[in-house]
Amino acid sequence: MIAILNRFFQGRLFALCLCLSLALYFASQFDVPLKDHDPLIYVLVGKGIYWHGLLPYGxxxxxxxxxxxxxYGLLSFLDVRFYVFQAVSAVLLVANALLVWRLYLHRSLALPLVLFVVATFSGGSVGYSGNSELLFVLFNLAAIHFALHSQDDRTRLLISAAAAVAAFNINYVCGVALFPALVFSLWVTSRSLSAFVTRLFAYGLACILLMAALFVVAFAAGMDVAQYFDLQRRFLTAYSAETTTPDKIYLAKLGILVAIGLLPLFPVFEPARRNAARALALLLLGSAVTLFLSGKFYPHYLYALAAPAATILLMVDYRSHARHALLGTFLTFVCLAYVAKFTAYLGSETYVMGDFLRPYRQISETVGAEKLMSMRAPIEPLYYSGATPFQPLVWKDHAYIIYGTGEDDYYRARLAQSPAFVMTDYGWCAGGGRDWISCKALADGYSRISHFEGDGGLQEGYDLYRRNAE
Incomplete structure (x- = not known):
C-alpha cells in the first residue's frame, strides 16, 4: 500500500495537483487589495528615494x-490598481523555493513539491501580505549555505557575509537570529580551533567593512546618517516598551515550528545534510528568541521561523518509504484545504478595486501637487492617493511613539509651517471633542472639505482639511 502511494506521490499527476491547488489558493488571495499595512510605509520611504532623490528619512x-x-521602493513604479503585494509575495516565495531546491536539496525533490511546501509554510504567518520577512529569509538562507561551503573558499565566505549584512539591513532581528547559525557553520567547516577563530574574525571584519561601505555610499548620496540612526534609536527605545500577548493559536503554530526545529536531533537526515539541518535549526531557534525579545507577536513574524522549518522538513531523508508517504499524505490534505479555501472565496463578498480606490482618488484630485500633512491619519489614504507627505512622520502613531506627550506640540509646530492640506484620522479633531492645541489650530486655520468614515474593516476613515484663504 505504501509503495503504491509513493508511486503516486512521485508522479506527474500529483505534481500537477500540487500546482493547481496552489494556484487556486493564490487566486483566493485577491479577496482584498491589501493584506497588511506595513509594506505601504516601506514603499513610501522607497518612493522618496527613487522619485525624489530623498534618502531616509527626508x-x-x-x-x-x-x-x-x-x-520596496521599486514597487512604487507599479500601478496601485494592481494587486502589487500579492504578486511580489508570489515572486519571493518562488525565489525562496528555487533557492532551497538548488542550494539545500540539490534538486533531489520535485520543484513543484518544494514550492508547495515553502508556500504552505507561509500560510498562517506572512501569507501573501508582501511583508519584509519574505525578503530577508532569502538572505538568511543564502548566508548559512555559503558559510557551510566556505572552507578554503574566501569568495563564498565573502558572499555569506554580504548576505548576512543584507539581511541585517532589511530587518535588525536577523543579526541575533543568524549569529548562532553562522558561528556553528564556521565551526563545523574549520579544521582546528585556531582556524575557526581566524575565520570567525575574518567574517566579522567583512561584515563590518560591508556595513561601513553601505553607509559611506549612502552618506555620499546625501543621506543624513546621524539623523537616520538617531530617529531609529528614539523610535525603537520607545517602541520596545510596548508588548503584545500571543493567543493559543499563535502559540500552537510557534510550537509546531519549534518542534520541526528539533528534528536534527534525530537520525532522519542523510549524513551530508546533517550540518545544514542543524544550522537551520539554530536559525529557527534564534528567530524564536528574537520573537520573545521583541515582545511583539504579529503573525508575519512567524515566517522567520517558518522558512527554515520548511527547509528542514524538505531536507529529511525521504528514501524511507514511510516518511515519503507521510509527507505526501500531509500535502494531499493541504491540497484539499486549498480547494476548499478557493470555493469559499468564490462564494464570499470581495473588494472591488475601483470601489476600494474611490475615496483615495478624491484626495488625489483635491490635493494635486500640494504636499499633504498627516495628523494621526491612517497610512493607506496617503499611499493610494499618491500624495506627497508634508512631514516624514506619516504613520498613525509614530509621532506619539517618538514624542509621547509632546505629540500635540509636534503637530502644532507642523501646522505653523502652513501646509496647504491636512489629513487626520476620521473624527480626530472634528466636532471639537479633543482638547489639543493642534486641533484648535486646525479649526482656526483650516476647513474640513471631505471625509470618509471607513468601512469598519480594511479601510480606515479620514478627514481632509484645506487651509483657509487669508
Missing part, C-alpha cells in the same frame, strides 16, 4: 533599515 519615516526601502 520623505517618510519608518524604523526598518535602509535596504528594505531600496527594494
Amino acid at each position: 520623505y517618510a519615516f519608518d524604523h526598518k533599515p535602509l535596504l528594505v526601502y531600496i527594494f
Whole structure:
C-alpha cells in the first residue's frame, strides 16, 4: 500500500495537483487589495528615494533599515490598481523555493513539491501580505549555505557575509537570529580551533567593512546618517516598551515550528545534510528568541521561523518509504484545504478595486501637487492617493511613539509651517471633542472639505482639511 502511494506521490499527476491547488489558493488571495499595512510605509520611504532623490528619512519615516526601502521602493513604479503585494509575495516565495531546491536539496525533490511546501509554510504567518520577512529569509538562507561551503573558499565566505549584512539591513532581528547559525557553520567547516577563530574574525571584519561601505555610499548620496540612526534609536527605545500577548493559536503554530526545529536531533537526515539541518535549526531557534525579545507577536513574524522549518522538513531523508508517504499524505490534505479555501472565496463578498480606490482618488484630485500633512491619519489614504507627505512622520502613531506627550506640540509646530492640506484620522479633531492645541489650530486655520468614515474593516476613515484663504 505504501509503495503504491509513493508511486503516486512521485508522479506527474500529483505534481500537477500540487500546482493547481496552489494556484487556486493564490487566486483566493485577491479577496482584498491589501493584506497588511506595513509594506505601504516601506514603499513610501522607497518612493522618496527613487522619485525624489530623498534618502531616509527626508520623505517618510519608518524604523526598518535602509535596504528594505531600496527594494520596496521599486514597487512604487507599479500601478496601485494592481494587486502589487500579492504578486511580489508570489515572486519571493518562488525565489525562496528555487533557492532551497538548488542550494539545500540539490534538486533531489520535485520543484513543484518544494514550492508547495515553502508556500504552505507561509500560510498562517506572512501569507501573501508582501511583508519584509519574505525578503530577508532569502538572505538568511543564502548566508548559512555559503558559510557551510566556505572552507578554503574566501569568495563564498565573502558572499555569506554580504548576505548576512543584507539581511541585517532589511530587518535588525536577523543579526541575533543568524549569529548562532553562522558561528556553528564556521565551526563545523574549520579544521582546528585556531582556524575557526581566524575565520570567525575574518567574517566579522567583512561584515563590518560591508556595513561601513553601505553607509559611506549612502552618506555620499546625501543621506543624513546621524539623523537616520538617531530617529531609529528614539523610535525603537520607545517602541520596545510596548508588548503584545500571543493567543493559543499563535502559540500552537510557534510550537509546531519549534518542534520541526528539533528534528536534527534525530537520525532522519542523510549524513551530508546533517550540518545544514542543524544550522537551520539554530536559525529557527534564534528567530524564536528574537520573537520573545521583541515582545511583539504579529503573525508575519512567524515566517522567520517558518522558512527554515520548511527547509528542514524538505531536507529529511525521504528514501524511507514511510516518511515519503507521510509527507505526501500531509500535502494531499493541504491540497484539499486549498480547494476548499478557493470555493469559499468564490462564494464570499470581495473588494472591488475601483470601489476600494474611490475615496483615495478624491484626495488625489483635491490635493494635486500640494504636499499633504498627516495628523494621526491612517497610512493607506496617503499611499493610494499618491500624495506627497508634508512631514516624514506619516504613520498613525509614530509621532506619539517618538514624542509621547509632546505629540500635540509636534503637530502644532507642523501646522505653523502652513501646509496647504491636512489629513487626520476620521473624527480626530472634528466636532471639537479633543482638547489639543493642534486641533484648535486646525479649526482656526483650516476647513474640513471631505471625509470618509471607513468601512469598519480594511479601510480606515479620514478627514481632509484645506487651509483657509487669508
